[in-house]
Amino acid sequence: MQHNPYAPPQARVSVRALDDGSQVWREGELAVMTPSGELPPRCVKCNADAVQPIKERTVYWHTPWLYVLILISILVYLIVALIARKSARIGPGLCEEHRRLRNNVILGSLLGAFAGIGLVIAAIGNSSGALGLLGGLVLLAAVIVGMVKGRIVYAVRIDANRISLKGCGEAFLASLPRRR
Known part of the structure; x- marks a missing residue:
């Protein structure tokens, strides 16, 4: 066959x-x-x-x-x-493919959350409101993407x-x- x-x-x-x-x-x-x-x-x-x-x-x-x-x-x-x-x-x-895809989404959202936290910390050090706002938005987007795309x-x-x-x-x- x-x-x-x-x-x-x-x-x-x-x-x-x-x-x-x-x-x-x-x-x-x-x-x-x-x-x-x-x-x-x-x-x-x-x-x-x-x-x-x-x-x-x-x-x-x-x-x-x-x-x-x-x-x-x-x-x-x-x-x-x-x-x-x-x-x-x-x-x-x-399956292996969808498990790997889910793990990559979760890893990407974790990295995005850490990047957002890093931007907020950098904004505090530089007294930059715009950088702090960007960091907060990156953090929020990473958390939302991880929660929505990471669920099975x-x-x-x-x-x-x-x-x-x-x-x-x-x-x-x-x-x-x-x-x-």
């Missing part, structure tokens, strides 16, 4: 089944799973075999209505969000019966069964 470079990635599928279907399924652009379910041992971005062992991670979610509390105070929002958030342990797999998947809803995850690639989602 010839290798077709245009064929979608193939990987082992090992999803444990429940009585009414699987523990992991697709709903539109979301991967949904039961709290006791496990993601398949495949890359959640490209559906290739995941590098073993797959590290378990904790995802958090709280209702978006809590963001209204930022209008009162960020400190009040943080306290209420930490109390009201829900968490789940998941094991999203990554993120929860868009967690309740007692299901965990909805966003950030999975189309190839991975296509391999999951659709829930009726």
Whole structure:
């Protein structure tokens, strides 16, 4: 059999089944799973075999209505969000390529954060407000890029019966069964 470079990635599928279907399924652009379910041992971005062992991670979610509390105070929002958030342990797999890409993003954002801190320190030494502002912006951008681009998947809803995850690639989602 010839290798077709245009064929979608193939990987082992090992999803444990429940009585009414699987523990992991697709709903539109979301991967949904039961709290006791496990993601398949495949890359959640490209559906290739995941590098073993797959590290378990904790995802958090709280209702978006809590963001209204930022209008009162960020400190009040943080306290209420930490109390009201829900968490789940998941094991999203990554292939070697996507793991390396994620590590590079995290390393780049760390270097950017250190550069921003260095610019702020240099601005203090030179009494330069413009350099301090640039340093603060570089630091803020590095932190935001690291948080957004460095995450694998993120929860868009967690309740007692299901965990909805966003950030999975189309190839991975296509391999999951659709829930009726």
